[in-house]
Amino acid sequence: xxLGPCIAVRMDVPxxxxxxxxxxxxxNHETSLQDLGDAIERPPYNGAPKAPVxxxxxxxxxxxxxEPIVVPPGVTELEIGASVGVVIGRPxxxxxxxxxxxxxxxxxxxxxxxxxxxxxxxxxxPCKARDGxxxxxxxxxxxxxxxxxxxxxxxxxxxxxLKQTTTTSQLVRPxxxxxxxxxxxxxxxxxxxxxxxxASPAPRVRAGQRVRVEIDGLGRLENxxxxxxx
Amino acid sequence: xxxxxxxxxxxIHAAQPHQxxxxxxxxxxxxxxxxxxxxxxxxxxxxxGTIIALGLNYAxxxxxxxxxxxxxxxxxxxxxxxxxxxxxxTRRPAGVKFMHYECELAVIIGRxxxxxxxxxxxxxxxxxxxxxxxxxxxYLENWYRPNLRVKNRDGATVLGPWLVDVAxxxxxxxxxxxxxxxxKLTQQGNTRDLISDVPALIEYLSSxxxxxxxxxxxxxxxxxxxxxxxGDEVVCEIDGLGRLRNxxxxDALFGR
Numbered sequence: 398x399x400l401g402p403c404i405a406v407r408m409d410v411p412x413x414x415x416x417x418x419x420x421x422x423x424x425n426h427e428t429s430l431q432d433l434g435d436a437i438e439r440p441p442y443n444g445a446p447k448a449p450v451x452x453x454x455x456x457x458x459x460x461x462x463x464e465p466i467v468v469p470p471g472v473t474e475l476e477i478g479a480s481v482g483v484v485i486g487r488p489x490x491x492x493x494x495x496x497x498x499x500x501x502x503x504x505x506x507x508x509x510x511x512x513x514x515x516x517x518x519x520x521x522x523p524c525k526a527r528d529g530x531x532x533x534x535x536x537x538x539x540x541x542x543x544x545x546x547x548x549x550x551x552x553x554x555x556x557x558x559l560k561q562t563t564t565t566s567q568l569v570r571p572x573x574x575x576x577x578x579x580x581x582x583x584x585x586x587x588x589x590x591x592x593x594x595x596a597s598p599a600p601r602v603r604a605g606q607r608v609r610v611e612i613d614g615l616g617r618l619e620n621x622x623x624x625x626x627x
Numbered sequence: 628x629x630x631x632x633x634x635x636x637x638x639i640h641a642a643q644p645h646q647x648x649x650x651x652x653x654x655x656x657x658x659x660x661x662x663x664x665x666x667x668x669x670x671x672x673x674x675x676g677t678i679i680a681l682g683l684n685y686a687x688x689x690x691x692x693x694x695x696x697x698x699x700x701x702x703x704x705x706x707x708x709x710x711x712x713x714x715x716x717t718r719r720p721a722g723v724k725f726m727h728y729e730c731e732l733a734v735i736i737g738r739x740x741x742x743x744x745x746x747x748x749x750x751x752x753x754x755x756x757x758x759x760x761x762x763x764x765x766y767l768e769n770w771y772r773p774n775l776r777v778k779n780r781d782g783a784t785v786l787g788p789w790l791v792d793v794a795x796x797x798x799x800x801x802x803x804x805x806x807x808x809x810x811k812l813t814q815q816g817n818t819r820d821l822i823s824d825v826p827a828l829i830e831y832l833s834s835x836x837x838x839x840x841x842x843x844x845x846x847x848x849x850x851x852x853x854x855x856x857x858g859d860e861v862v863c864e865i866d867g868l869g870r871l872r873n874x875x876x877x878d879a880l881f882g883r
Contacts, residue, residue, distance in 0.1 A: 418706055423771060442769045450770040451779075453704040455677040457837045469835070490781070520771045522679075522702040523835045528741075582766075582776045584708045 416588030425594030432597035478509030478595035684847025729848035816849025
C-alpha cells in the first residue's frame with residue numbers, strides 16, 4: 398500500500414516518483430478566509446494565521462485515479478478539497494520566492510478529502526487522515542509545461558455536474574511565496590507534494606457519487622465514493 | 628534485542644550494544660566491527676513511515692499547560708524531515724523564548740492494524756524507542772494547533788538510540804521517563820500515568836486509519852518541560868530503552 402500510489406502517478410521528470418509525503422496548506426485560498434468571516438478574530442483562533450498553517454496527509458490516505466474512496470460508516474457527506482499540488486524536485490530549504498519555482502519538478506491534482514469539521518483549532522486527524530482520503534494524479538505535469546501555476550482553473554464535477562470553479566489566482570500566498578515561507582521552517586524533499594490551498598465552500602459528496610477534478614494542463618482525477626457500511 | 632542504525636566508514640549498518648575492551652560503551656556492527664559510541668553516526672533506528680504524535684496525554688502535563696484533559700486523544704502528524712538520530716544536533720533559532728524537549732515513549736508498529744481491539748493491540752507492536760520531540764512555543768498559532776512550525780522542524784524529533792524488541796519490555800505501562808539537561812534531572816514521569824495507554828492508542832488510531840509496519844506513535848510527554856538554550860546537552864531516558872542524547876546548537880552552524 399504505502400508506495401503504490403506514488404509509483405502509479407506518472408512522472409517523467411526527476412525525481413520520477415513521489416516520496417509519499419503530502420502536505421497541504423490550510424486557509425491559503427482567499428475564499429476559505431472569507432468563508433470563516435469574523436470568526437477568525439474570535440476564540441479559539443484570535444486572529445488570522447501569521448505563518449503558513451500546514452497539515453499532513455499520511456501514506457494511508459494516498460489513492461490513485463479511479464480508486465474508489467470509502468465513505469466511513471456514520472458519515473453522510475465528505476468535502477472535496479480540490480487543489481493544485483506542487484511536486485518538489487530538489488531539496489528545498491530557505492528558498493527565496495524569486496528562485497522557489499526552480500526547485501519544483503512539476504504539478505499534479507490533489508483531491509484532499511475530509512469529513513467536514515469545524516473548528517480548525519486542533520488538527521482533526523480523524524477527519525483528514527482516513528484511508529484513501531488523498532487521491533492524487535493522474536500524472537505530474539512537468540514545470541516547463543505549466544507557465545504560470547498562479548493562474549490555473551480548477552473544476553470539480555459531481556456525477557458529471559459542475560459544482561465548483563476556482564482558480565489559483567486567489568491564493569493568499571502564491572505558489573512561490575508559499576514555498577519560501579514553508580521552507581523557512583522546514584525542508585521539503587524531492588517527491589514531496591504540497592497542496593497549495595483549497596477554495597471554500599468545498600463541494601460535498603455522498604456514497605454512490607463520482608467526483609472528477611480537472612485542472613488546466615494537469616488532466617483529470619476521477620474517483621467514486623462508496624458506502625463503508627455496505 | 629536492541630538494534631541501532633548507524634553510519635560508519637561509508638555505509639549504513641545495523642548495530643548492537645557492545646562493551647569495548649577498555650570498558651567504554653560501544654556498538655558491534657553486523658560485519659563484526661566494534662566501535663565506540665562516538666565513532667559512528669547514529670541514525671533514527673528504523674525507516675520511519677507515518678509519525679503520529681499525542682498531545683496532552685499525561686494528566687499532569689495537561690494541567691501544566693492549563694488545558695483540561697481532552698475528551699478524545701489529541702493527535703497530530705509529523706513529516707520525515709523532522710527526524711534525527713542519537714547524539715545529533717538540534718537548532719534553536721535566535722530570538723525564540725521558549726523551546727522545550729519532550730521525552731516520550733515511541734511505539735513502533737510491526738504489523739498492519741485496522742480496527743484492532745485493545746485485547747490484540749499489542750500483537751501489532753514491533754518494539755519501542757525513546758523520542759525527544761522538541762517544540763518551539765513562540766510559534767504556536769490557534770490553527771491546527773500544535774501547528775507544524777512549532778512541532779515539525781528539521782531535526783527536532785530525536786529518535787533512538789535503539790529499536791528495542793517488544794519482547795524485552797514486558798509492561799510498557801510502567802516505565803520511568805526522565806530528562807536531564809546538562810546532567811540535572813528536569814522531567815520525571817511514568818507511562819502508568821498515560822491517559823490513553825499503548826493498547827488504547829492502537830485501538831483508537833486503527834479505528835479510523837490503517838497503521839502499517841514502520842509507523843511510529845509518540846505517546847506524549849509528562850510534565851516538566853523547561854526551556855533549553857544553545858549549548859545544552861539534553862538526555863532523555865526511559866526504563867529499559869536506554870538514554871537518548873541531543874545537543875542544542877545555534878543558527879551560526881547553519882549559516883543563518
